[in-house]
Amino acid sequence: MAQIYHDDDADLGVLEDQTVALVGYGNQGRSQALNLRDSGVNVIVGNIRDQAAQRAKEDGFSVASIAEACEQADVVMMLIPDEIMPETFKSHVAPSLAPGNLVVFASGYNIAFNLITPPSHVDVALVAPRMIGIGVRETFVAGNGFPSFVGVHHDATGNARARMLAIAKGIGSTRAGCIDMSMHDEASLDLFTEQAFGPAFGRVLMTAIELLIEAGYPPEAVLLELYLSGEFAYSFDKMREVGMMKQMDFHSRTSQYGTVTRGARFMALGEPIKEKMSEVLEEIRSGSFADEWSNQQPTATALFDQIRKFRDNMPIAKWDETARTAFKIGDAA
């Protein structure tokens, strides 16, 4: 059984008299800063001076340059995009760190794949929310919190775990539960979901869409049936609430009979999917994906322009837009 921490395992008192600097005031930065402040933690924001800094000021935070904020801080939370983090860390954060500081990462990626190596005189920990930025704030305000992956990567002071858990409590995560994990495992699970589970699931969905449209069903009806109505997402939510198998009770007997009898025909697909997923997992774990992505950085903008063009020209983009407009769904409402 993995180690899971809740509110009772964490003491916010260890952050008393400490200053927490949030480097970055974007999706995670803003929500975590507001939650920590509401939990009574002394927070400052470090940001390059522009709109994000302006927003932090409007929210009532003291804002400084990244280097200045880190100099004033006992705890530094790295909440800027992962791909620009190594350079920012090297130039603006590392030189400002004092012995005994704690550096917290919201993703294990840069540490796991050796793109950032913090000095040995600081504590290093992971507090990685399993929640998008806006949800970090909304679930905190609603009183439920959200789960996170947490872990001590380096304990220079002997106090790293207590401070890590206090941060997790301050942002509202120990309310839901935090599971202990290494940076490498957190990053690998995250990348696996993005690179194997997501695409495999997407392929199954696209195959069903293509087959039904080729069979003559109107694209609007096919998309509505498969995902636009929200029925499928609702079932996913029920899976979360009552369990993957038990949610079947909410479906008709015809549905359950068909699912079980016809479902067996797809069992054989598991092995080839597992084989592809294993390949992807191996590339992630060995660091070869991280190396490849680092090498792509100089041309990443052009690459994303191409990906966007390709994506927007796929037939599904048009079907999707037509159907969402017809049913007034989402941003077409």
Ligand code: NDP
């Ligand atoms: P954002 O893209 O929202 O970060 C925006 C912030 O980064 C802004 O303050 C921005 O400042 C700053 N920033 C952008 N470019 C630079 C730069 N070149 N130099 C310095 N600062 C810069 O990041 P997220 O909140 O999405 O992600 C932060 C961390 O949280 C990452 O490690 C991510 O993996 C992790 N995470 C994110 C989740 C999510 O749902 N988004 C979920 C769980 C973890 P400015 O406006 O001044 O450029």
